[in-house]
Each structure stands twice: as C-alpha cells, then as structure tokens.
Amino acid sequence: MQKIQVTIKDIAQALGISVSTVSRALQNHPRIGLRTKERVFETAQRLHYVPNPAAILLKKNRTATIGVVLPHLQEEFFSQAITGIEDVISAQQYNVVVSQSRDKLERENRAIKSFINSRVDGVIASISAETTQYYQFRELENYGIPVVFFDRVPKDVPVNRVRGNIADAAFEVIQFLAQKGIKKVAILNGPASLEVSDERLMGYWNAMKQFDLPIHQPFIKTTDLSKEDTLKKMLDLIDGPTMPEAVFCFNDYVAMYAMQACRQKGLVPNKDIVFVSFANLPITAYLDNPPLASVEQFAYQMGEEAAKLLLKIIQSPADSVLPPEEIVINTRLIVHS
Amino acid sequence: MQKIQVTIKDIAQALGISVSTVSRALQNHPRIGLRTKERVFETAQRLHYVPNPAAILLKKNRTATIGVVLPHLQEEFFSQAITGIEDVISAQQYNVVVSQSRDKLERENRAIKSFINSRVDGVIASISAETTQYYQFRELENYGIPVVFFDRVPKDVPVNRVRGNIADAAFEVIQFLAQKGIKKVAILNGPASLEVSDERLMGYWNAMKQFDLPIHQPFIKTTDLSKEDTLKKMLDLIDGPTMPEAVFCFNDYVAMYAMQACRQKGLVPNKDIVFVSFANLPITAYLDNPPLASVEQFAYQMGEEAAKLLLKIIQSPADSVLPPEEIVINTRLIVHS
DNA sequence: CTGTTAGCGCTTTCAC
DNA sequence: GTGAAAGCGCTAACAG
Numbered sequence: 001m002q003k004i005q006v007t008i009k010d011i012a013q014a015l016g017i018s019v020s021t022v023s024r025a026l027q028n029h030p031r032i033g034l035r036t037k038e039r040v041f042e043t044a045q046r047l048h049y050v051p052n053p054a055a056i057l058l059k060k061n062r063t064a065t066i067g068v069v070l071p072h073l074q075e076e077f078f079s080q081a082i083t084g085i086e087d088v089i090s091a092q093q094y095n096v097v098v099s100q101s102r103d104k105l106e107r108e109n110r111a112i113k114s115f116i117n118s119r120v121d122g123v124i125a126s127i128s129a130e131t132t133q134y135y136q137f138r139e140l141e142n143y144g145i146p147v148v149f150f151d152r153v154p155k156d157v158p159v160n161r162v163r164g165n166i167a168d169a170a171f172e173v174i175q176f177l178a179q180k181g182i183k184k185v186a187i188l189n190g191p192a193s194l195e196v197s198d199e200r201l202m203g204y205w206n207a208m209k210q211f212d213l214p215i216h217q218p219f220i221k222t223t224d225l226s227k228e229d230t231l232k233k234m235l236d237l238i239d240g241p242t243m244p245e246a247v248f249c250f251n252d253y254v255a256m257y258a259m260q261a262c263r264q265k266g267l268v269p270n271k272d273i274v275f276v277s278f279a280n281l282p283i284t285a286y287l288d289n290p291p292l293a294s295v296e297q298f299a300y301q302m303g304e305e306a307a308k309l310l311l312k313i314i315q316s317p318a319d320s321v322l323p324p325e326e327i328v329i330n331t332r333l334i335v336h337s
Numbered sequence: 338m339q340k341i342q343v344t345i346k347d348i349a350q351a352l353g354i355s356v357s358t359v360s361r362a363l364q365n366h367p368r369i370g371l372r373t374k375e376r377v378f379e380t381a382q383r384l385h386y387v388p389n390p391a392a393i394l395l396k397k398n399r400t401a402t403i404g405v406v407l408p409h410l411q412e413e414f415f416s417q418a419i420t421g422i423e424d425v426i427s428a429q430q431y432n433v434v435v436s437q438s439r440d441k442l443e444r445e446n447r448a449i450k451s452f453i454n455s456r457v458d459g460v461i462a463s464i465s466a467e468t469t470q471y472y473q474f475r476e477l478e479n480y481g482i483p484v485v486f487f488d489r490v491p492k493d494v495p496v497n498r499v500r501g502n503i504a505d506a507a508f509e510v511i512q513f514l515a516q517k518g519i520k521k522v523a524i525l526n527g528p529a530s531l532e533v534s535d536e537r538l539m540g541y542w543n544a545m546k547q548f549d550l551p552i553h554q555p556f557i558k559t560t561d562l563s564k565e566d567t568l569k570k571m572l573d574l575i576d577g578p579t580m581p582e583a584v585f586c587f588n589d590y591v592a593m594y595a596m597q598a599c600r601q602k603g604l605v606p607n608k609d610i611v612f613v614s615f616a617n618l619p620i621t622a623y624l625d626n627p628p629l630a631s632v633e634q635f636a637y638q639m640g641e642e643a644a645k646l647l648l649k650i651i652q653s654p655a656d657s658v659l660p661p662e663e664i665v666i667n668t669r670l671i672v673h674s
Numbered sequence: 675c676t677g678t679t680a681g682c683g684c685t686t687t688c689a690c
Numbered sequence: 691g692t693g694a695a696a697g698c699g700c701t702a703a704c705a706g
Binding site for chain 1: 433
Binding site for chain 3: 346360391392396
C-alpha cells in the first residue's frame, strides 16, 4: 500500500466548503462557526487526515525541531535529562535531535553548525569539558536561534540557564562529613572552565571554613573528567603529604574512578577513604561500596525545565526581547546508610 | 539579527540565470554545463546559501526523519546502539527521533502512532519486554513505512533484522564454565516473548548437553527484566532444591540485580556463586565483583548496521520489493580475569 | 463568519 | 543545455 495523502482539500471537497475555512477550523480560529468546526473535525477524523508538517513548516518558516548538544548520552545524568526534554518537547509537537560532544570542543562546534544548517528553532546545551568560550554559541544568536543551557553553563556570560543549587548542596555534603567527625576532606573537582566546578569549590570552601576544617592546597584537585586524569589525580591525593579521610567528587563517575585508584593502592573505598559525590545515579545502586552520600540533581526535572524555558522563548512574540532567565533546581543530599 | 533566507532565487538573480538551472546545478544534474555548475556552487557558497529542508520535503513527500523505538536510553547497550544509528543516519542528512518504550507495550504503540502521524520515512525498533505480537508494526507497513529490528526482534515473523549470534555466544559462555569445572549452572533468562531469550536458552541447552552437565528444570528461570522480578527469581534459585554454582544472566542488569539478591542472602557474588552475562557494559568496570565473563554484543555496530539496512530499503526504487534481510553481528566472549 | 488568492522554496515536466 | 510554469499542502492577508 502506498502513502495516501489526505489533505485539507479533500476535507473541503467532502464538505463543499473552501480550504481556508477548513484550515481555520482545524486551527480553532475564533471566527469560524461552531457548527462548521464540528463538521470539519468529524470529517478529518473520518478521512484519517494527518496534517503535513513540511507544508506547515515551509509556510511558517519554522522547523519544529530543537537541537540538543550534551557531552554523553551514556551518562545517566544526561540520558535522564534528555528524557525530560523529550517529554516536554514532544508534547508540543516538536522534534528533538540530539548530538553528543563527547566532551570535545570540536564535536560541539560541529553540532552547532549542523543545527544552523538544519534551521532548528532552538538549542538546549550542556557544554563540553573543553569549552571555555561562549563564542560558538553566539553564532546561533546571529541566526536568531535561542539557546538554553542546563547544568554545564558557560561562565561569566548572561544566558538562559537551568542549574542546580550546587554551592548549597556542596556545603551540605561537607557538613555531613564534618558531623561524622571527618576533618581531612579533599575535593576532586571538574575543570575550572565549568561554572559548576566553581560552585562546588565555593560550597566546599565555605563549609570547610564554617566547620573549622583545614584547607590544604594539595587537597584541591581538578580532573578533566577522563578516566586517566581522574585516576592520576586520585593517586596524587593518596600519595600526597597527608592522605585525606574523605574525598568529595565532582560526580559519580569521578567517584567510581577514584575508588578504582583506591583499590589499586590496596585501600578499601568508604572504609579507608570515604567518598561523597554528585549525581546519585541509579548505577551506584549496583556498587558494593556506593558513595556514602551523594547529591541528587533531579536530571529529569532539569531537562523538563530547560525545555519549557526554551519553548517559552521560541513562542514569545518575535519582537519581544526577553532578558536571560535563570531557573534553579533544588537538589537533595542523599545519605546511603 | 533575523533569520535571513538565501534562496535559489537569489542565486539565480545574482547569476542572471533561471531558478530551474540553479536547482539542477545544485543537484549535479548531468545535463547542466560544467561551467554553470561551478558558478552556481561558487555563488551559493558566497551567499551562504542553505537549502530549506521543508521545501524539499514538501516537494518530495518525504520527511528525512527516521523514528527509533527502544526500551530504555538509560541502558548502555541501547545508548551505544543509538549512537551508531545516529552516526550513520545523520551522515546521510536524515534526522532521528527517539522514543523510549520503557518496556511497556502501550508506550511502544504510542510511539508507533506518533511515527505514523509525523510521517517518518522509516523505523528502527527493539521491542519491549511486553511485546508478543507483531500486530502494531504491521500498521507501519500499511503506510509504506519500512521497519528494521535490532537485537530484540519479534518472533516467528519474517522481518528485516540485525541480531547477534546469541546462541553461539551462549554456548561459549557455558563452555567457559564447564572448562572451569563448574557443573551446576542455572539460567536467569529474559521473557519468553523475546527471540533473544529463546536463543540464549538454546545455546545453554546445547552446551549443557554437550558437556554432560545436568539440566534441572528449577535451574531455568525467566524474569520480566524488572528489578523486583529479577530479585525474586534469583532468591528462588538460591533457596531452591540445589543451589547453582553459576548463573547465566540475560544481561548485565539482570546480573547486577541477581548479585544484589546474592548479597541479601549473605553470599559473595563470583565467589559463592559465579555470574556470567550478556552485554559487557562499561559500567561493569566499576563493579567490585564484575561478572566473571560476559558477551560483548557490539551495540554501536548493531546500530550502524540497522541504520544502513533501513537507509538501503528507503532509498531503493519505490516499486522494488526487497525480501526481509537478516544481518548477524559477531559477538565475543570477554573473560574478566 | 467564509471564500479567493497569492505565495512559502523547491523540483520537475514540458518546451525550446 | 536552459527556461517557463505548475504545483507539493498549507496559511493568511484581503475582500466580502
């Protein structure tokens, strides 16, 4: 069987009215008679009419597609976020195309270029570990394509963003450790180019001060999030002048790599060195020694909020210039007893 | 700045030729002068011309979009597969829309309906744990939308499919255990509705026969892949008449749940009971006691092959009817020493 | 409230 | 080899 196209023309013919009336009725135009609308809808149903997106898009000069670029689909944080995005976006009849930067700047740029070429109506982004400049995203603006960032947001630029209250959560994490009597707390942070790293550090710093814990410079490490670098930095911590009692990790993946480094040295994770981290991924449930505590970031909800904000911007009147908006998602410290 | 549209009309004007010539030149039509083509391409470049997909699609009555429905993006097997699909598909200027069934038949059906409504050019599917009928996919055929299945394929229906050589791999797994002198081997299989479950069972059965290992009926369990059911079935195995020395699990997730059940009973996974499984996911690298061996299924490659096959079908002449094709991907047993 | 009409950007006969 | 013109399915002035 072939793709049989039922068009508004068919509906118009069947009802003996004009296509424009059908078109308007279908769009629930206020000035169309209730009776007429009813009949149009009924006939559309009967004929199995399905609007042709391409025609609408051509006419309206939109694509009803939004682009998403993020580091890795494999990370549960992001695959949950994308689910949130998709649920919101598809409820509004938009499509989502996803592109993975794999934490490489070059792949991120390629994705952005392709978004411009395919004329997406908007972009949702979480930047790569290598991204330090906002530059390439400005290009999207030049084409009038709005961008909303989530979680990993470029620094020092006013942009639309959805983020967790990282600093507060980081504070809570250290507080949790302090209350357990743990004093020597190191931080294995993400790249300095990410604002989310700064915020973790700030929360760490403030809490360490507040609870009178000593801040040694060698306790503060950053990793580029790769396995190699993370292992190396963790080994540095273990072999450093004083071995930390606890390590506060950028996220669960960093924590898991760090634990591996621990085992390499014959140490038992969460016994010899306590781990706490960010993300609270389902996979940690499979670990024999999960981090003692971690911050649930509500990835799905972040995705939802980012999508809602983007749609709001896309659907705002063309002339209205909205100031950059920031949405903060509350996180929660989960203690794995 | 606004979205400024450069159209073929602009190119035609700039060159003082007609739009049809420009259109043909851009498509590398054989009957257009080489000189003309060159000038057209050059001008297109200079003007930053980007073809408008909507117009082309409207004209050609295609959407350049393919739909993918699979159980979970969160499972690494599927997120890797989708990456393979995307790489192939986007290289050919198609878009991918992904829908997660979450192993629910109802969500799978919704996805299929939405694919029909949005007129995708083709569908790639891996069926849900609940799917027993091919029925709903037939609907896609009715609209002339080709479907390619991968990994989780409906049973007893001739369809386009990409699958691993599961039975062989299952055989190898049991062989591996037999060679270690392990005799009491149980299988914690997936739902009987999935052909991939049958194949695992067949490989298990043949190997058990071949190596003279006893097949107890209580050693053969199936789970619906949910955590609850898997825990329950594993506890049944532990509390059964004879406790198995090894359990062959449907996939790494089932293995990880089963190991949890193990620990609940005070048993140490891979010491008291040995686990082997399918998938060889990266996350198993984070486990303290990963499965002793597992079958690498090359998810990325499966995705690639499924996408290539689908594109081949889509791009074949409209009148040609291709017989259902089957592509078998070689798997490999990985022993975690 | 409804019909007429002119396109959106592109492809594709049919001419020459 | 190239151009003119029709039209894909839909929307939105403009006109009643």
